Amino acid sequence: MIHDFITIIQDYWLLLLIGQYPNGPLGGLANTLILSALAIAFAFPVSILMALARLSKWWFLRWPMTALVYVTRGVPLLMLILWCYFVIPLWTGADVPSFLIMLVTLVIYQGAFLSEVVRAGIVSLGQGQMDAARALGHGYMGAMRFVILPQALYNMIPSMISTFVSTIKDTTLGYVINVPDLTFAASQVNNQLLTQPFQVFLILAVVYYILCWSLTFVANSVERRIARRRAGPRNVRLPAEAAPLKTITEQL
Amino acid sequence: MSTSVSEPQATQAIRIADVCKSYGDYPVLKNINAEVARGEVVVICGPSGSGKSTLIRTVNRLEEINSGGISFEGQDIHAPMRGSELNKLRSSIGFVFQSFNLFPHLSVVENVSMSPIRVKGIAANVAHDKALKLLDRVGLADKANSYPGQLSGGQQQRVAIARALAMEPPVMLFDEPTSALDPEMVGEVLSVMKSLAADGMTMLCVTHEMGFARDVADRIWFIDAGEILETAPPEDFFKNPRHPRAQRFLADLRH
Numbered sequence: 001m002i003h004d005f006i007t008i009i010q011d012y013w014l015l016l017l018i019g020q021y022p023n024g025p026l027g028g029l030a031n032t033l034i035l036s037a038l039a040i041a042f043a044f045p046v047s048i049l050m051a052l053a054r055l056s057k058w059w060f061l062r063w064p065m066t067a068l069v070y071v072t073r074g075v076p077l078l079m080l081i082l083w084c085y086f087v088i089p090l091w092t093g094a095d096v097p098s099f100l101i102m103l104v105t106l107v108i109y110q111g112a113f114l115s116e117v118v119r120a121g122i123v124s125l126g127q128g129q130m131d132a133a134r135a136l137g138h139g140y141m142g143a144m145r146f147v148i149l150p151q152a153l154y155n156m157i158p159s160m161i162s163t164f165v166s167t168i169k170d171t172t173l174g175y176v177i178n179v180p181d182l183t184f185a186a187s188q189v190n191n192q193l194l195t196q197p198f199q200v201f202l203i204l205a206v207v208y209y210i211l212c213w214s215l216t217f218v219a220n221s222v223e224r225r226i227a228r229r230r231a232g233p234r235n236v237r238l239p240a241e242a243a244p245l246k247t248i249t250e251q252l
Numbered sequence: 253m254s255t256s257v258s259e260p261q262a263t264q265a266i267r268i269a270d271v272c273k274s275y276g277d278y279p280v281l282k283n284i285n286a287e288v289a290r291g292e293v294v295v296i297c298g299p300s301g302s303g304k305s306t307l308i309r310t311v312n313r314l315e316e317i318n319s320g321g322i323s324f325e326g327q328d329i330h331a332p333m334r335g336s337e338l339n340k341l342r343s344s345i346g347f348v349f350q351s352f353n354l355f356p357h358l359s360v361v362e363n364v365s366m367s368p369i370r371v372k373g374i375a376a377n378v379a380h381d382k383a384l385k386l387l388d389r390v391g392l393a394d395k396a397n398s399y400p401g402q403l404s405g406g407q408q409q410r411v412a413i414a415r416a417l418a419m420e421p422p423v424m425l426f427d428e429p430t431s432a433l434d435p436e437m438v439g440e441v442l443s444v445m446k447s448l449a450a451d452g453m454t455m456l457c458v459t460h461e462m463g464f465a466r467d468v469a470d471r472i473w474f475i476d477a478g479e480i481l482e483t484a485p486p487e488d489f490f491k492n493p494r495h496p497r498a499q500r501f502l503a504d505l506r507h
Contacts, residue, residue, distance in 0.1 A: 131314055132353035136367040136419060137343025139335055146370055151357050 004199045012189045016203075019180045025099075027180030029207060035099065035181060036168045036211075039106035043167065044160075046107055047114030052144070054119055072112035078173055081105050085177045102174040110167045117159040121152030154226060161219040165212045172208075182207060264323075265290045265423050265454045266311060271320035273306065273478075280306045281317070282478040288423075293455045295465040295486075298475035299501060304458040305350075307475065308427050311456065312345040313338060325422065343371050346416030346424040350431050352408040354400040354415070361387065361396040364415045372419070379418070386414040390444050406437030410444055417448075424448065426457040462505060466490055474498045 009016075019027015026034075053065035072080065084105045088096050125148060133143035153160070172183040186204040190197050266288040273281040280303045288294050296304045309315040311322055313329050322329045329341055355363050364383035368374040374382075387393050390410040392403075400408055409429055416424060426445065430438040442464050449455055449468045459465065465472055465486055472489040474482040474497075481495040493499045 128349065128351055128353040129355065132347075132349060132355070134339075135312055135314060135342055135345070135347035135349075136415070137339045137371040138367065139339050142370060146366060147355055151355075154357065 001199075004196055005203065008189065008193070008196065008199055008203060012185075015189060016182065016185050016207075019185050025180050027182075028185040029182045031099070031180055032168075032171055032182040032211075035103060035106070035171045035174065035179070038103055039110060039167050039171070040164050042103070042107045043110040043114055043163075046111035047118050048149070050111055050115035051118035051122060054115065055122060068108075069112045069115060072109055073116070077105070077109050077170055078176065080109055081173055081177060098174065098177045098179045101177060102171070102179045106167060106170060110163055110170070113166075114160065114163045117156050117163060118152065120159075121156035122148055124155070125151055154223075157219060157223050161216055164219075165215055168212055168215065169208065263289045265292070265325060266456065267323045268307075268311070269321050269323075271307075271310060271317050271322060273310065273315065273317045280478050281310070284320070284478075284480055286473060286480055286483065288454060288456055290422075290454055291452050292470045293449045293453075293468055294457070294471050294473060295469040296456065296458045296473045296475055297460065297462070297465060297501075302476045303478040304475055305427050308425050308456060308458050311425055312342050312347055314347075339371070343367070343419050344421050344423070346413075346419065346421035348409070348412050348416055348424065348426045348429045350428040352400070352405070352412045352432070354408055354412055356400050358399075359396070360392065360398050360400065360403070360411050363400065363411060364418045367415070368418050383414070383418060386417050387411070389417075389447075390414045391440070404437060405433045406440045409433065409437075409441045413441075413444055413448075423454045423456070426455065426459065428458050428460070430459065430461055462490070474501065476501070 015028060017028045018030045019025065021027065021030075025031075050065055050069065053061040054069065056062050056065075081102065084101050085098065088101055088104070129147055129151065130143055133147040134140075138146065171179075171181055174181050175183045175187065178184070183204065186200055190200045193200065264287050268284050268286045271281055271284040272279070284307060296308065298304050306315055310317050311324070311329070313322075317330055321331070324341060324345060327341060329338075355366070358366060361380060361383045364386055365376070365379040368379040368382065369376055384393060384396055387396055390413055392407060392410055392414070395403060395407060395411075400411065403411065413424075413429075429445070430441050433441065438461065442461060445455070445457070445464070446468055457464075457469075469486045471483055472486050473480050474484075474489065474493070474495065476497050482489065482493065482498050484494070489498070490502065493502055
């Protein structure tokens, strides 16, 4: 059994790592990482804009964004992927690479989920912080930037991490539109071996687990560092403060 | 808005003219007319739910009004204006909240220096030095690098006063600044307010601290059910309240 794993990894590690590259498109784990990183990097600012639009006093921002968030959250991701896959080339008339389609879909989908997290973070601060900022002469955007968002985003780190982790997991669905990612590479390996699906997909699972777990780990330590800075040198209440995040994120 | 609240008046810091406000059908402020002269300390008192806090929050337009006008240094705060103008007006009206509303993600000195830097564009080191001076003034120089969560309520409220003062406002509004405090911390906040009054700051305070009102106020506004029923110097108000509702209010306080 162990021998099977070692053989598979020895024979196919390069395929699993970078796909067909340089003879074909970049794939494998490298592509999964790039796709995840880009999706998170774009979904994060997009989600803040979506949350601000949903909280806007202007109906022409609030209504369409609310509709978009509701529809996106109420539709399976796989459906959204297929929809983008067939519709975007129709609209643009261009041959859009499946990687790009997957990226756009993930940004919209995770942006919608994340925007609800951000919105909850803003709303849960209450009116007092905004009042205080406005009373000091800050404009709405200034108050958001210097007072509301730093607190809201910090408070929401645990929920944001779960969304980031599910973004990584959701990149696997790119398989259905032939995005050459790690899952795609693993299934290529499986198609060549034919007899060892359990071993191949267990390797896949372990890699994804390590990926998601390390993101959670990094986030935990970042949060602890901020908490330590805020608590100051005299107040050492850290373990208790850091605990809730851990319990939440480890249930993913 | 036919009222001429925008006329510049030499001695008035705040002029409230015919202000009405209601939440739906429920009137909270009924035709309020009042003035605060420069350098004057006015205490607004009255029973709970009488509209005191709503009134003071309309003065820097944290609450909108339905009709009437409020002028601050000759400018109508509730006139239609651009956001940037309103922000500028607000930045020259200090406001202290019942629940402190310090920014918990910033250290004490950052709380005090942030708005001068971000709103007024003052250089960071200048704002920082000024913040330290203000913290010294409210007796908290040693807490400059603490975070609000590490301070007691009284200390937090003193930081909040320093934060408001950092914008160098000619007028300070206090919305029940001691109501959220433990009794033993009320004194430290009131003494900061007293020293401000002694320095000639124009102050409008909603408070239940009748001792403060008696010692420091130049005038008392007694408000009930959205109406100012009596305005009088404190010695008159406490000895000979004219309005029956004010008499009842003071009698209830003595029990």
